[in-house]
Amino acid sequence: MWRHDPRTLILRALLLDAAGQLLILGLILWMPSLLGWTIGGSNLEGQWGWLLFSLLLYPLLGWLFGSYTVLRWRRLTLPVLLQRLVITAAVSVLVVAVARWLINPADAVWLVYRRVQLVWMVALTGWALLVRLALRRGLLLHDTPRLLLLAQPNDIHTVLTAWRRVPHRQRLSPVDALRLQRRLDQPEQPLLVAVSSELRRDPSQRSLLESLEMRDPRVVRSVSVLSLFEQLQERLPPVLMGDVPFTYDDLPWAATFSVQAQLKRMADLLVAAVLLLLTAPFIAVAALLIWLQDRGPIFYSQQRSGWLGRPFTVLKLRTMSVQPADAPAEWTQVGDQRITAIGAVLRRVRLDELPQLLNVLNGEMSLIGPRPERPELEHQLERSIPHYRKRHWMRPGLSGWAQVCAPYASSIEDSDLKLSYDLYYLRHFSTWLDLVILFRTIKTVLKAGGR
Incomplete structure (x- = not known):
């Protein structure tokens, strides 16, 4: 994918965490036959409800304690990431222990054994740490495009000021026509070029814009400045909207029978x-x-x-x-x-x-x-x-x-x-x-x- 929006990263981390949970559970089940070391049991008969509870509990607590939120940060600090993963694992073990005490399942329900939960959570913490580091370094994603801004000099400051209002992992770098042409001739990574509306109306830039449109869209793409904010920051800065058509009829619920x-x-x-x-x-x-x-x-x-x-x-x-009743707002x-x-x-x-x-x-x-x-x-x-x-x-x-x-x-x-x-x-x-x-x-x- 070209745009790695935060929800895509979170969804991938969620799915990979689920895969890790099932993988670790499989190892716990097969460990007796592989190593002759029994942690829990050899089958899940009669404890599918507890399995579903455990599988859903970890991502829920991870969401609550921010182990997925870190994927949105501009900088990922390892101590904070470890802290959030450890808290998530510790609270998961605690919640399962409380649920076991309240419900008091039969001894055959080995999923809730303390040693099983500890082994499961320790292994899952290591797996989740690797998943988040890999996602942040792009190892499990396509290459992240380099963001370039092609705009008139008087527009660059306005756009960059608006861009920096929100912490963002990717830097938006202004370029002139000559530097952009050199990058197009020898692209070192995918490029996403935001072109201002004033520059698009400049006749002297027509050949460059046509060259942009004829590039392989898998390597180079051009968008409007407003579209860049929509895609990567999920907002529409009023200062950049200018005379962009935006009427009530354009809204999703404007239809009479929406x-x-x-x-x-x-x-x-x-x-x-x-x-x-x-x-x-x-x-x-x-x-x-x-x-x-x-x-x-x-x-x-x-x-x-x-x-x-x-x-x-x-x-x-x-x-x-x-x-007072007359107090100003x-x-x-x-x-x-x-x-x-x-x-x-x-x-x-x-x-x-x-x-x-x-x-x-x-x-x-x-x-x-x-x-x-x-x-x-x-x-x-x-x-x-x-x-x-x-x-x-x-x-x-x-x-x-x-x-x-x-x-x-x-x-x-x-x-x-x-x-x-x-x-x-x-x-x-x-x-x-x-x-x-x-x-x-x-x-x-x-x-x-x-x-």
Whole structure:
């Protein structure tokens, strides 16, 4: 493949981990006949449920503790990788031990024996380490293309600044026409050339662009700058969109009878209702703690911008000290002194957002979509960031692509970065992308990574 997106790397690591689990299990089964050394048993009769549990537990904990996330990093540090793999293995052994204690299976179920789990996890840790090092060094993938930028001098700084906003494993190197021609004549590795729109309109560059298009696409490819960001960073920087056509009719759900849009609304109603029922006890406990802390109001209502910018009222569990009614709208900063002790905990696990499930049921919000912003702040953002109002072409969401990919917005620059992810979501909305966002949101909640 030409583009090694993070999900491709993670999927390959997941499949290779599964293969390693089965290989190690096979060795444990065959070891008595090979070495005369018995660890567990010689067959799996009566323990298929435990086998499925063990096979699913390791990748689940690896996902939670970040042993797959390291594949996305710009630099892979061996101590951190080892730490995450060891934690994953140790917690896997612990969870199996707790499950064995609770269920108390028969002695014939040897998969849950401590020695079996220890041998399995130690061997699997070594296998997983080799898999991740091999994937990061490209040993199990096709050659990664060299990224080149062919643009007018006044565009290069803008593009490179946008590229560096997000940590990326691959470097984007600017080239002029002469240097590019030399690389085309003697390509040392596959090339992916991003060509700016202004340079494409330059008549003096026509012969070079035609030469690019006639190259073997397995070795050299050219794309627009915006396509490069779409493919490798999964976002659309507003500053680079310029006069690129991007209308409501281009969006995946614009069709009158969009099946995916209907599925999204049905999922919103079903999941929101189930979540409200399941989390009602947690909301009640949180409400009591909020009241006990300062005897102030439990809930906090606020005006937000929704579909086409129409204002609506969101309901949240209060996480800040009571503010005057005429207090101006402010960005929430790191270590914000307005956040209460209970509020800090609620924000980390995003429990304060749960009352907004009522907004989802009312049709004012969706589970997944651009996060709604306060109208007072949006007036400034609309003046400062091009294409900002396009995010209103979809119902706002409890979580979104920007929320799981970008840090918390506390400035116009942060909002510009988040908008780049919102615009990508608008153009690439799908049920699959919603599921990716949902699972990454669950991971944030489980790790208490909110803010």
